[in-house]
Amino acid sequence: MTSLSEASSLDQRDPLARYRERFHLPEGIIYLDGNSLGALPKNVGAGLQRVVDREWGDGLIRSWAGAGWFHLPLRVGDSLAPLIGARPGEVAVGDSTSANLFKCLCAALRARPGRRVVVTEEDNFPTDNYIIEGAAGLLGAEIRYVPRGEDPRAMLDDQVATIALTHVNYRTAAMHDMAEITAAAHRAGALMIWDLSHSTGAMPIDLGAADVDFAVGCTYKYLNGGPGAPAFTYVPGRLVSTLSQPLSGWMGHKEPFAFSLHYQPADAIRRFVCGTPQILSLACLQESLTIFADVDMREVRAKSLGLTSLFMELVERECAGHGLEIVTPRMAGQRGSHVSIACANGYRLIRALADRGVLGDFRAPDLMRFGFTPLYCSYVDVFNAVRILKQVLDDASWREERYATVLEVT
Amino acid sequence: MTSLSEASSLDQRDPLARYRERFHLPEGIIYLDGNSLGALPKNVGAGLQRVVDREWGDGLIRSWAGAGWFHLPLRVGDSLAPLIGARPGEVAVGDSTSANLFKCLCAALRARPGRRVVVTEEDNFPTDNYIIEGAAGLLGAEIRYVPRGEDPRAMLDDQVATIALTHVNYRTAAMHDMAEITAAAHRAGALMIWDLSHSTGAMPIDLGAADVDFAVGCTYKYLNGGPGAPAFTYVPGRLVSTLSQPLSGWMGHKEPFAFSLHYQPADAIRRFVCGTPQILSLACLQESLTIFADVDMREVRAKSLGLTSLFMELVERECAGHGLEIVTPRMAGQRGSHVSIACANGYRLIRALADRGVLGDFRAPDLMRFGFTPLYCSYVDVFNAVRILKQVLDDASWREERYATVLEVT
Numbered sequence: 001m002t003s004l005s006e007a008s009s010l011d012q013r014d015p016l017a018r019y020r021e022r023f024h025l026p027e028g029i030i031y032l033d034g035n036s037l038g039a040l041p042k043n044v045g046a047g048l049q050r051v052v053d054r055e056w057g058d059g060l061i062r063s064w065a066g067a068g069w070f071h072l073p074l075r076v077g078d079s080l081a082p083l084i085g086a087r088p089g090e091v092a093v094g095d096s097t098s099a100n101l102f103k104c105l106c107a108a109l110r111a112r113p114g115r116r117v118v119v120t121e122e123d124n125f126p127t128d129n130y131i132i133e134g135a136a137g138l139l140g141a142e143i144r145y146v147p148r149g150e151d152p153r154a155m156l157d158d159q160v161a162t163i164a165l166t167h168v169n170y171r172t173a174a175m176h177d178m179a180e181i182t183a184a185a186h187r188a189g190a191l192m193i194w195d196l197s198h199s200t201g202a203m204p205i206d207l208g209a210a211d212v213d214f215a216v217g218c219t220y221k222y223l224n225g226g227p228g229a230p231a232f233t234y235v236p237g238r239l240v241s242t243l244s245q246p247l248s249g250w251m252g253h254k255e256p257f258a259f260s261l262h263y264q265p266a267d268a269i270r271r272f273v274c275g276t277p278q279i280l281s282l283a284c285l286q287e288s289l290t291i292f293a294d295v296d297m298r299e300v301r302a303k304s305l306g307l308t309s310l311f312m313e314l315v316e317r318e319c320a321g322h323g324l325e326i327v328t329p330r331m332a333g334q335r336g337s338h339v340s341i342a343c344a345n346g347y348r349l350i351r352a353l354a355d356r357g358v359l360g361d362f363r364a365p366d367l368m369r370f371g372f373t374p375l376y377c378s379y380v381d382v383f384n385a386v387r388i389l390k391q392v393l394d395d396a397s398w399r400e401e402r403y404a405t406v407l408e409v410t
Numbered sequence: 411m412t413s414l415s416e417a418s419s420l421d422q423r424d425p426l427a428r429y430r431e432r433f434h435l436p437e438g439i440i441y442l443d444g445n446s447l448g449a450l451p452k453n454v455g456a457g458l459q460r461v462v463d464r465e466w467g468d469g470l471i472r473s474w475a476g477a478g479w480f481h482l483p484l485r486v487g488d489s490l491a492p493l494i495g496a497r498p499g500e501v502a503v504g505d506s507t508s509a510n511l512f513k514c515l516c517a518a519l520r521a522r523p524g525r526r527v528v529v530t531e532e533d534n535f536p537t538d539n540y541i542i543e544g545a546a547g548l549l550g551a552e553i554r555y556v557p558r559g560e561d562p563r564a565m566l567d568d569q570v571a572t573i574a575l576t577h578v579n580y581r582t583a584a585m586h587d588m589a590e591i592t593a594a595a596h597r598a599g600a601l602m603i604w605d606l607s608h609s610t611g612a613m614p615i616d617l618g619a620a621d622v623d624f625a626v627g628c629t630y631k632y633l634n635g636g637p638g639a640p641a642f643t644y645v646p647g648r649l650v651s652t653l654s655q656p657l658s659g660w661m662g663h664k665e666p667f668a669f670s671l672h673y674q675p676a677d678a679i680r681r682f683v684c685g686t687p688q689i690l691s692l693a694c695l696q697e698s699l700t701i702f703a704d705v706d707m708r709e710v711r712a713k714s715l716g717l718t719s720l721f722m723e724l725v726e727r728e729c730a731g732h733g734l735e736i737v738t739p740r741m742a743g744q745r746g747s748h749v750s751i752a753c754a755n756g757y758r759l760i761r762a763l764a765d766r767g768v769l770g771d772f773r774a775p776d777l778m779r780f781g782f783t784p785l786y787c788s789y790v791d792v793f794n795a796v797r798i799l800k801q802v803l804d805d806a807s808w809r810e811e812r813y814a815t816v817l818e819v820t
Binding site for chain 1: 434436439441443446447449450454455458459462463465466467468470471472473474479505506507508509512516532536537539540541543544545547548549555628630636637638639640641655656657658659660661663667668669670671672673684685686687688689690691692694764769771773774
């Protein structure tokens, strides 16, 4: 694949091509950061306006019942459930991934009294490890870190209460074998927690088939739920009623409007809901998810692999000799939907690319990340992104002094 | 005060009357539930649309820096600070009141090693007591409940690590003396936590002058931040850097973008921020708060007392003989901004009133609550609400069978 016309013909044969027009993609931008913040679905604005004007403005307090706000955490959970292989009633949406992971960790540690080890990876997403420190500190647990590049299964033994891993690595896009590791955790008597932040919406996931115990994940990446959109918590029906978690807010109570003195958890996944949900953010996510109603996730995965594979192929061919090293696995079954390239000048390159309309992002010390969201990224986007990267490298424009300044928040 | 014209002349002299037009108040509705969900400020819709279209749609990932999303939890906190007597940098906004109370409880218990008692009231808002159960369970603390109607100061001794109270009671609107109780807690060596959910925005509050250690509160009542708007956490500068809390997400890290292996809390109030904030809900609150920029909170308090006082006076005069009992304190210094009336037929009455455009709410087993938000409630609203209540009582229309059906969520 060397020409624009070849990329264009791949787009013409793309069964997902029709979804692109459902997103607002700014003129002159090739957006390769949907793995960090998904693009705006065009239906969101009107949906949110209806919630503000009709439900809040006119409905006022009556909308907790009349507009179904009270049920939104579980209703949005049910919309999301098919994307991760969950059944209705197994997913709650609200709070952040960090807070939800905290709930799951506490629940898991309590469900395995006598075992005091939590396994995680050094290379897990940092907030996951910070929250593991927070929960382990409270519950007197010890943390066992899997060194970068090693097999987490080697760290499992009869002291391990739970193992918490991120399915697709935020740095490299390397993907774990969910079913294999979950089975190994169960053989060791441990509970399995998956963070699906970097995989949900980018591939088919089947938590039920993999017999997973807990999953959390964010919805503002491949699900396009909006900046800081509320996160989800999954616990299977077979397990949930045996668990307790300490963020025991009134919305997780068996009878929230009985206003009784003591906490009694709701029967199912609602016990993982805590305080009053942030309805506007939740309603925005609900609107975003309507796009997925008729999406075939196998097609999403096929295109994700096609886009990432083409990107890596073109970078290797067109940008050789510039010190770029692709750190994302080349094997299709071993990666998610972004591609990471290590380069000593990565920060300047990402800045120079952004100035030319190609938006990726940078993770210290040297990683350039490019995310490919199958619903709105095209093969022509990939072709043009690499063309522009090649230009920036060839004419050395990334060396301009202004690209050396580190922006406060990237 | 017996006539509509007298109420109307109070409105004409009301220095806050001009704020009413800044809210969307549906035709035919007298809204007396702003203590549960504040009305929609008219500027919110356009503000939110700008955030969605320009910041998310066009700005995409760049808006974390370019639109200041990253700083929003503290920036909105700084907008809110003057309303509660906090200094800039002492308030963070995000998560729910429940989650924030959990953080404060854990921090307080850790700051008082050797003391294992948490004091709360039986009559505290239920979610506060549920969260106290959750935190106490994790930290091995014991809960001491102040019986309804008794003085919390009597429960303080050298075993008490912290006392967590709600400033204005959600049922009765009875208000604690913040400075007195805080001083008593400090004399006993305990840390003071106030939940300001039912007072913020309805009266001047001076956390600094009262030397309070922690405060949390919701922003969707008198601050009109929208359904489930994010809650706040206050910790004074003198204390915050000595504290640790276990919801240690990446947004509370000293260097969130360093992606280091271990958690290191940020220096000040940011250490009480956890995961990625729900930007749309936060931006909505930011818009709502602009209304308070030039509001004199003493005028708010004076009008709040005027409205509640008039309501109680009229109810007593006009609705005698129907078994209504006002449970809200009559002394001005002892109540917040809602009035609660106990009545065996309260549920039916609230339903019948709603059918006639008067929106209050009901709390089991027998409490009718009517909230008076000084920025948009008028004295004429009060007069008309009581007139309609009197009608419903006099013609016994509340007895209609349809008002007996209990709606699932009220």
